[in-house]
Amino acid sequence: MSANFNDIVKQGSVKIKNRLGMYQQYWLILRRPSSRGPLRFEKYKNEKASMLMESSGKPVELKDVDSIDHLRKDGKSTVFVYFRNEKSFQIELQMESEAISWMLILQDLCCLSRGRGVDLSLNNNMPDTFNVFLLQTPLMNVYGECLLQITSDSIYLLDVDNPDRCLMVWPLPSLRRYSRDETKFLFESGRSCKTGEGIFIFNTIHSEDIYQKVWGASNAIAEAYNLSQNGRSNATSNGSMSRIGVSLPPVPVQSSRPSAAPPLPARRP
Numbered sequence: 001m002s003a004n005f006n007d008i009v010k011q012g013s014v015k016i017k018n019r020l021g022m023y024q025q026y027w028l029i030l031r032r033p034s035s036r037g038p039l040r041f042e043k044y045k046n047e048k049a050s051m052l053m054e055s056s057g058k059p060v061e062l063k064d065v066d067s068i069d070h071l072r073k074d075g076k077s078t079v080f081v082y083f084r085n086e087k088s089f090q091i092e093l094q095m096e097s098e099a100i101s102w103m104l105i106l107q108d109l110c111c112l113s114r115g116r117g118v119d120l121s122l123n124n125n126m127p128d129t130f131n132v133f134l135l136q137t138p139l140m141n142v143y144g145e146c147l148l149q150i151t152s153d154s155i156y157l158l159d160v161d162n163p164d165r166c167l168m169v170w171p172l173p174s175l176r177r178y179s180r181d182e183t184k185f186l187f188e189s190g191r192s193c194k195t196g197e198g199i200f201i202f203n204t205i206h207s208e209d210i211y212q213k214v215w216g217a218s219n220a221i222a223e224a225y226n227l228s229q230n231g232r233s234n235a236t237s238n239g240s241m242s243r244i245g246v247s248l249p250p251v252p253v254q255s256s257r258p259s260a261a262p263p264l265p266a267r268r269p
Contacts, residue, residue, distance in 0.1 A: 005145035132202035
């Protein structure tokens with residue numbers, strides 16, 4: 001986890017082919033996935049404009065990439081990024097070494113071998129895992145860019161640079177409440193969590209996806225609990241089953257989508 005996370009993988013002055021087939025000079029930035037966006041290209045008029053975040057056009061998301069290749073012709077090197085929808089993104093550079101550097105980095109990030117390949121992005125390798133930025137809290141000594149993985153019974157906080165390293169686990173039945181808006185997902189943990197009672201806020205572009213995953217997993221837990229309770233009632237009436245304490249799952253609610261962190265609903269009685 002990093003509070004000073006830098007999502008810039010590579011940047012530099014290049015020429016990019018436009019819709020008219022002409023090459024225009026831009027300052028191109030390649031950004032890795034983060035809480036602010038997916039793997040993508042961002043174009044700027046020049047380096048100064050990039051420092052001011054004055055982009056030229058929409059970012060180019062590097063998803064559904066089919067292949068990445070390089071061609072040297074007439075003293076110029078071109079890197080081709082081909083997408084599965086048959087569109088392409090072409091970068092022209094003077095130095096072949098620089099073009100090869102761009103190509104190899106892109107292939108590595110997209111997990112593609114030279115020529116036709118298969119997309120092996122984070123979402124495929126680690127399903128239901130999302131880039132988030134955990135806001136600072138007195139309940140934990142870590143904050144910043146990280147990964148949030150939603151499973152059938154828990155929420156896992158993972159190190160963004162080493163996803164095998166688990167920083168914290170919150171069992172879904174121990175959550176009291178949770179909510180989201182367009183840019184945030186948050187929940188309140190209960191006393192049974194390792195962190196104790198408290199509210200955790202995550203900045204992310206995936207707030208709706210995370211909410212739906214938590215909602216679905218919580219509903220599944222609730223259904224399983226209700227089935228077990230019904231079976232227990234029938235068994236108890238026959239004198240063949242003892243009482244066992246089971247934690248109830250949280251009840252999801254809709255947020256009012258304010259600009260600040262969304263308010264959590266009233267606690268369950």
